[in-house]
Amino acid sequence: MGTKELATGKSLWRRSLLAFGLASVLFAVVNWSWIDAQVRAVIVLSPVLEAPVLTLVVEALTGEPRFEDASVAGNPALVAKPSGEGPWPAVFFVNGVVTEGRELPEVRRVAEGLARAGYLVVVPDLPGLRRGEIRPQTVHETLEVARAIAGRPDARDGGVGLIGVSTGASLALIAAGDAEMGERISVVAGVAPYTDVRTVLSTATTGHYRAANGEMIPYEADPFLAGAITQSLVSTLPPSRDRDVLLDELERVDRLRPGFLADLREMGAEASSVAELLENRDPYRFDDLYAGLPDEVRAKMEQLSPLAADRRLDVPVELISGPHDKYFPVSESLAVVRIAPHARVTVSGALDHVELSASTRDFPDLLLIDAFVVRSLREAR
Numbered sequence: 001m002g003t004k005e006l007a008t009g010k011s012l013w014r015r016s017l018l019a020f021g022l023a024s025v026l027f028a029v030v031n032w033s034w035i036d037a038q039v040r041a042v043i044v045l046s047p048v049l050e051a052p053v054l055t056l057v058v059e060a061l062t063g064e065p066r067f068e069d070a071s072v073a074g075n076p077a078l079v080a081k082p083s084g085e086g087p088w089p090a091v092f093f094v095n096g097v098v099t100e101g102r103e104l105p106e107v108r109r110v111a112e113g114l115a116r117a118g119y120l121v122v123v124p125d126l127p128g129l130r131r132g133e134i135r136p137q138t139v140h141e142t143l144e145v146a147r148a149i150a151g152r153p154d155a156r157d158g159g160v161g162l163i164g165v166s167t168g169a170s171l172a173l174i175a176a177g178d179a180e181m182g183e184r185i186s187v188v189a190g191v192a193p194y195t196d197v198r199t200v201l202s203t204a205t206t207g208h209y210r211a212a213n214g215e216m217i218p219y220e221a222d223p224f225l226a227g228a229i230t231q232s233l234v235s236t237l238p239p240s241r242d243r244d245v246l247l248d249e250l251e252r253v254d255r256l257r258p259g260f261l262a263d264l265r266e267m268g269a270e271a272s273s274v275a276e277l278l279e280n281r282d283p284y285r286f287d288d289l290y291a292g293l294p295d296e297v298r299a300k301m302e303q304l305s306p307l308a309a310d311r312r313l314d315v316p317v318e319l320i321s322g323p324h325d326k327y328f329p330v331s332e333s334l335a336v337v338r339i340a341p342h343a344r345v346t347v348s349g350a351l352d353h354v355e356l357s358a359s360t361r362d363f364p365d366l367l368l369i370d371a372f373v374v375r376s377l378r379e380a381r
Contacts, residue, residue, distance in 0.1 A: 037378040041370055044113040044377070048106070048356060058116065065115030067108075070122075073148040075141055077124035078102040080115035086154035088120040089161065089186070089381055092146055094175075096166030096354070097132055097228050101125040114163075119380065120156075122149050126171070132250075133231035134167055136303045142171045143178055150184045161186045161380035165354045166327065169193030169319070170306055173336065177311030187316045187379035189372075192353050194328040195335045197305040198290060201277070204229045208283035209329060216283045222326040233274055234264070236300040242267045270294045307338055316379045317343035320372045322351040346372045 046058045063083025070079045082088055091114055098104055102123045111121045124145050127137045150160040162185060164172035169190025175181060176188045194200050199209045204226040208216045231250050237243050246263060264275040274297065277289040290298070302308040317340040321333040336343045350357045350365035357365075 033378050033381070034374065037374045037381075038370075040117040040377045041373040043117040044110070044373060045370065047109040047113045062116040065112055067111075072122055072124050073141065073144040075124040075126060075145055076102070077122050077145075078108070078111060080111040080121040080123075081154070082115050082118050082120070086120065087156040088118060088154060090120045090122070090149050090152065090155035090159065091161045091163055091380060092149050092172075093121055093123040094142060094162060094164035094168035094172045095123060095126070095129060096164075096168045097129050097134065099130055099132070101130040117377070119161075120152070120154055128232075128235070129167070131231070131247075132228050133235050133247075134171070134228075134304055135232060135235045136300050139171060139174055139303055142175045143181060146175050146181055146185070150181075159184050159186045161189070161376075163189045163376070163380075164193065165191045166193065170195065170304070173306035173313070173317070173339075174304075174309075176313050176315050176317070177306065177309065177339065182313070182315055185315045186381070187318065187376055188313070189318045189376035189380070190320075190333075192321045192325050192328060192333070192351070193306070193319060193336075194332045195306045196332065197301050197308070199332060200225065200229055200328065201233070201290065201301075202283065202286045203329070205278060206281055206283040206286055208286075209331075210283075210287075211331065212335070217329070219329055221328075225327050230278060232304070233278070233297070233301065234271075236297045237267070237271055237274065238296070240267070243271075270297065273297075307335060311339055313340035313343070315340075318346070318372055318376045318379070319343060320346040320348060320351060320369065322353065323347050323349055326353050344375070348372075 042054070043058050043062060046054045065083065066081045068079050070077050072079075093107070093111060093114070095101060095107060102125050107123060111123055114121045122145070126141050126145070128135050129138060146160055146162065149155055150158050162172035162176060164170070170193040172188050172190055173193060173195065176185050203209045203219050203221050207220060208218050211217050231247065234243065234247060234250065246267070261275045261279050265272045273293050277286075277293065280286065280289055317336060319333045319336055321328070321330045323330055330347055333345050336345065346368050348365040348368040350362040350369060356369065
């Protein structure tokens with residue numbers, strides 16, 4: 001090869017390297033938010049997956065979060081702050097129906113991971129959830145807590161992302177439908193929600209739910225669902241000493257104990273219609289029995305349904321569910337497109353309701369979970 005050809009070759013090589021370098025920089029700039037979110041996703045997932053080596057690396061490379069107990073909009077809450085000075089992007093972790101509430105170790109690990117990833121995290125104990133029920137007051141306080149978090153001086157840009165699990169994901173969807181608050185919500189990321197309380201009631205009592213095409217679909221749910229929805233339904237009855245005594249008893253003993261329905265019927269006609277629905281095992285009678293509930297009871301139950309009100313979600317919505325959830329059919333997540341047409345729903349076999357499987361055979365499904373977390377964290381910035 002002659003000198004001229006060599007010089008020309010070197011020039012082409014330099015131009016190629018320059019072009020590659022510029023392309024690499026451009027790729028990094030364009031995709032930086034994704035790269036950043038992926039790093040944060042690894043940080044968030046490490047304590048959840050309980051991978052010792054990864055956890056040690058993450059702990060070595062991130063600042064120690066600061067935990068404190070606080071009152072947020074009048075609700076006791078765990079607050080986790082990243083190291084350093086704020087403000088930070090704020091996250092409202094909406095818990096599900098769990099007796100331990102914010103004290104559940106798994107919940108604290110999620111809060112720790114989010115705080116290590118640079119998020120201000122608030123985990124309140126919303127009314128009813130720790131005693132096994134969801135009621136209109138729970139919905140109201142979800143919205144109040146979201147407002148309070150967005151208004152904190154250490155919350156960046158006056159916004160908040162809602163991350164909910166199980167019933168908490170349903171509460172997050174309801175809160176995001178508020179016209180005023182919706183403008184301050186960066187994202188709703190939910191794990192295994194329900195979207196129609198009628199499906200929950202029908203599944204818990206009859207072992208069936210009505211599909212969109214009208215077909216009755218058999219579905220075996222964990223017995224805990226029947227207890228929780230029983231507690232929630234009874235709480236919608238008009239206040240009385242008998243109702244409160246029964247609710248207190250339901251919190252302590254088997255909700256389906258013999259004699260419970262008899263005690264409920266003795267509370268009057270309204271309570272008797274509730275007892276009749278709870279006693280029914282025929283899926284084809286459910287709709288009529290539900291329609292026969294007192295107007296006030298039915299109205300309160302509808303407040304617990306993301307799909308019930310005339311709402312539209314204009315915020316990014318990311319949902320994920322297992323294909324055979326032990327409480328809510330995956331169709332409950334898929335139905336969210338009725339109120340959030342651009343919502344993205346991921347189905348991963350590595351998810352058992354809200355519990356992750358770290359088995360190597362679940363690797364493709366774990367990648368789906370990782371992608372869900374990455375997309376959610378990108379929006380929560």
